[in-house]
Amino acid sequence: MSTNRTAEKRAALYRMVMPDHVCPYGLKARDLLQRRGFMVDDHWLTTRSETDAFKAEHDVKTTPQVFIAGERVGGYDDLRRYFGQHVLEPGETSYRPIVAVFAITALLGLAVSFAALGTPWTWSALRWFGSFSMAVLALLKLQDVEKFSTMFLNYDLLARRWVRYGYVYPFAEGAAGVLMAAGALTWLSAPIALFIGTVGAVSVVKAVYVDRRELKCACVGGSTNVPLGFVSLTENIGMIAMAAWMIAI
Structure with missing residues (x-):
């Protein structure tokens, strides 16, 4: 100024x-x-x-x-x-929602590890971080399932064949996240996470890296301006990794 x-x-x-x-x-x-x-x-x-x-x-x-x-x-x-401050314009890309989600869930993982195990620096903290992230991302999708499912249909291969999958997905993600946080019913939570994570990862790779389409990511709900690509792929790979870890332990 x-x-x-x-x-x-x-x-x-x-x-x-x-x-x-x-x-x-x-x-x-x-x-x-x-x-x-x-x-x-x-x-x-x-x-x-x-x-x-x-x-x-x-x-x-x-x-x-x-x-x-x-x-x-x-x-x-x-x-x-x-005063030279940035103002977010309509349609402008913003990674702030996803950064906020992962920052809070990471801190929650550390906090629960400290409360339960006496130190934040445990492998369990990483597991809680992953499971809390899944649960919170599901919560954001469930705020408006109609918007999420519509956005999801732009790129998800299974949802395009079975439209109801767009409605099932956030409930499945949330259930898997909660069960993984509890360390309960791994025989159910791990296959759910592995399935939806794999389908999601393949869908993102095809839409973004094969077809070269420019789309918005539905990963944090249907009202965000996060571009489809790295963030959504990371979410899906994270679910696959969580599932593999839960099966391994």
Whole structure:
């Protein structure tokens, strides 16, 4: 951010504050301005008619609106761009959801190992990491099975032949993950993980590396922008490895 843009340290913020609604983006905009050292002239739009009149006067479609040095910056996303912060655009690829899943499940694996065995650094921690990852990924898919199954049909070879497999898959993944975490019914959990992992890996390899198709991965549910490829292949190979390990031990 250039020096002349930081010289003016006062900003005007117009945001909706009504008895039944306080605009969350208005609060975020005020917080961001204050953290950047701005004195904020906080103007409340307390009725719908007042809000509509403000939008008509300034020819804008949304609130909040921020003005710095007498010039309109825009809403919260525009303010973030003004300060040089990244704003995720519609359809933009983001690995944040999958990184969050694996980071939390890894920490959970270490935590359970410490609670149960007195140290986080055990082979069991790795098993719990894998099983927790399967369970959480299944949970994300189950938030909207319709979206997941639709996305899944774009590339999964078995789901294309038997559509109901797209609905069965997250339940099978979740069940295998929970059973593996408990170390119970390995005769059931290991074959499930081995089967769905193998079918998934073959499907991803064919779609991405053979057919060269650019698709979105359904691995963390149906509303993400993770490209199909390495992440989904890693998930499937992880399930295969977990199954082989559980059978071996």
